[in-house]
Amino acid sequence: GAVVSQHPSWVICKSGTSVKIECRSLDFQATTMFWYRQFPKQSLMLMATSNEGSKATYEQGVEKDKFLINHASLTLSTLTVTSAHPEDSSFYICSATGPYSNQPQHFGDGTRLSIL
Amino acid sequence: GQQVMQIPQYQHVQEGEDFTTYCNSSTTLSNIQWYKQRPGGHPVFLIQLVKSGEVKKQKRLTFQFGEAKKNSSLHITATQTTDVGTYFCAGLDDYKLSFGAGTTVTVRA
Numbered sequence: 001g002a003v004v005s006q007h008p009s010w011v012i013c014k015s016g017t018s019v020k021i022e023c024r025s026l027d028f029q030a031t032t033m034f035w036y037r038q039f040p041k042q043s044l045m046l047m048a049t050s051n052e053g054s055k056a057t058y059e060q061g062v063e064k065d066k067f068l069i070n071h072a073s074l075t076l077s078t079l080t081v082t083s084a085h086p087e088d089s090s091f092y093i094c095s096a097t098g099p100y101s102n103q104p105q106h107f108g109d110g111t112r113l114s115i116l
Numbered sequence: 117g118q119q120v121m122q123i124p125q126y127q128h129v130q131e132g133e134d135f136t137t138y139c140n141s142s143t144t145l146s147n148i149q150w151y152k153q154r155p156g157g158h159p160v161f162l163i164q165l166v167k168s169g170e171v172k173k174q175k176r177l178t179f180q181f182g183e184a185k186k187n188s189s190l191h192i193t194a195t196q197t198t199d200v201g202t203y204f205c206a207g208l209d210d211y212k213l214s215f216g217a218g219t220t221v222t223v224r225a
Contacts, residue, residue: 032211043204044159044215093158104149104161105213 002028004096006108014116015086021079021111023094030096033077034105035069038091047092050077074098084115118143118209122216129195129223137219139188139205146208148181148188153218154201162203197223 003026011019023033032051036044048064050056050071058064066088068080077096081088091112095105119142129135139148147166151159163172165181165188172179176199178191188205202220206213 034213041220043217046212046214049212095159104164106161107151107158110158 002096002106004030004094004106004108006094006111008111009109010112010114012114012116013084016083017115019081019084019113021081021092021094021113023077023079023096023108025075025096025098025106028096029074029098030077031074031098031100032096033071034095034097035067035077035079036093036095038093038110040091044093047079081113084113086115089113089115118207118212118214120205120207120214120216122205122219124219125217127219127221129199129221131195131197131223131225133195134191134193135195135221136189136191137203137205139190139207139216141186141207141209141214143207143209144185146210148185149206149208149213150179150188150190151204151206151215152201153204157201159204192221195221195223197225199223 005024007022035047038044047062048056048058050069052071052074056069071077093110095107097103097105122139127135149164150162153159169183170181176193180189202218204218205216
């Protein structure tokens with residue numbers, strides 16, 4: 001089955017640090033990858049959609065300069081939280097789909113980010 | 117934009133009983149997908165419904181897609197402790213999924 005690997009699983013760092021999260025599709029080509037944020041006991045909120053080789057599309061209210069997304073290949077997308085602050089602490093999950101956008105999304109294990 | 121509403125938010129079930137979670141969209145959907153997230157885990161794809169009025173079964177789980185393709189339901193029979201988790205419906209509109217709030221299921225033995 002389709003496997004998506006997300007790394008790291010946990011990050012604890014100081015305020016002001018930039019954190020990079022990687023999302024890899026291991027056994028399929030992910031034409032589209034999605035980045036979500038999930039607060040405790042809440043649903044998944046779509047942050048942005050990235051297609052290989054093009055700029056990410058951000059949802060309303062998500063700062064693109066704060067959450068940098070790069071989708072350089074069909075198997076890798078990265079999310080960088082720049083100058084992270086405590087309010088950025090959350091569970092970030094990526095998902096990947098392909099080659100057609102109406103196919104199910106396969107989720108990574110998520111990254112729990114804690115900013116001190 | 118598209119909104120997907122899901123009820124109930126919490127479902128506490130006696131082992132062996134049945135329950136249903138409901139999902140409604142403000143717009144007509146291309147398809148609807150259901151995911152299960154165990155505590156501390158990530159969402160796992162369960163099923164996708166595409167056709168109007170479609171019904172699909174997975175063992176004790178029955179999924180329905182409404183005739184107008186704006187609502188869906190998940191019915192679980194004879195609930196087991198392994199059914200614990202949060203069930204999300206997600207509506208596909210264009211290329212994006214909009215997730216419902218989820219139904220968190222707990223089971224008492």
